[in-house]
Amino acid sequence: FHWGVREHGMMAAVNGLAAHGGFRPYGATFLVFLDYCKPSLRLAALMGLPTLAIFTHDSIGVGEDGPTHQPIEHLAMLRSIPGMVTIRPADAAETAEAWRATMRRNDGPTTLILTRQKLPALPRNADPASEAVRGGYIIHEPSSAPRAIVIATGSEVSIAIDAAKQLDADGIPTRVVSLPSWELFAAQDESWRNRVLPPSITARVSIEAGTTFGWERFVGCSGRMIGIDHFGASAPGDRLFKEFGFTAERVIAAVRELA
Numbered sequence: 001f002h003w004g005v006r007e008h009g010m011m012a013a014v015n016g017l018a019a020h021g022g023f024r025p026y027g028a029t030f031l032v033f034l035d036y037c038k039p040s041l042r043l044a045a046l047m048g049l050p051t052l053a054i055f056t057h058d059s060i061g062v063g064e065d066g067p068t069h070q071p072i073e074h075l076a077m078l079r080s081i082p083g084m085v086t087i088r089p090a091d092a093a094e095t096a097e098a099w100r101a102t103m104r105r106n107d108g109p110t111t112l113i114l115t116r117q118k119l120p121a122l123p124r125n126a127d128p129a130s131e132a133v134r135g136g137y138i139i140h141e142p143s144s145a146p147r148a149i150v151i152a153t154g155s156e157v158s159i160a161i162d163a164a165k166q167l168d169a170d171g172i173p174t175r176v177v178s179l180p181s182w183e184l185f186a187a188q189d190e191s192w193r194n195r196v197l198p199p200s201i202t203a204r205v206s207i208e209a210g211t212t213f214g215w216e217r218f219v220g221c222s223g224r225m226i227g228i229d230h231f232g233a234s235a236p237g238d239r240l241f242k243e244f245g246f247t248a249e250r251v252i253a254a255v256r257e258l259a
Helices: 007-020 031-047 074-079 092-104 129-134 156-169 182-186 190-196 237-243 248-258
Strands: 026-030 052-056 085-087 110-113 137-140 148-152 174-178 204-207 224-226
Touching: 007 026, 007 031, 007 052, 026 031, 031 052, 031 074, 074 085, 074 110, 085 092, 085 182, 092 110, 092 129, 129 137, 129 182, 137 156, 137 190, 148 156, 148 248, 156 174, 156 204, 156 248, 182 190, 204 248, 224 248
Parallel strands: 026 052, 052 110, 085 110, 148 174, 148 204, 204 224
Antiparallel strands: 137 174
């Protein structure tokens, strides 16, 4: 069905199909239009319906559409809904794993957050992409024991890996953790969470092209959070990322302050 500018009605119909049974329904729109379908998503979470909402154009990288179409606070809003699982994959491999995790889930709604930009297939020298279903895993590990950790989601994971490679070469061994789903990661046992984010490594930097709200739970009081806590601007996506500091150079500078 093509709903037009009717996101609330779209997700309400998805809820009805899920409640009826016999379907695994989904709805899809831009992430900024979450504002219109939030009531339906909240009801899906309240009712424990196994719906799927696919949101694209997930950051200021939307570009020339300007700040009206750039989601800033929307990831934080989704993560605040009890019973909701939100997944923001970093590449095609993580997206496939996110889809598998969604199809296995029968007790509540899932949101899949996808970018507008083309993303590279990421190199992995630690955990395989299949561990993305745990919500957080080690995607890049230095050759010696890490002194710092960079945590990222979605399109910013590739930036984090580029930064870590330079930091490794400069003598600051840095781990990169891909954290596509806070909820799935929180559901893992303590041994997995401590393996991925050892409490002993306090030099931590997060990078996500949205508000920094909530990231302190992963980087701690002494960590650094790279995000955007104001509305964006109208320009090509690459320029916006550079202007607002979503770059490997800024990650490197933040890690050096801590390590």
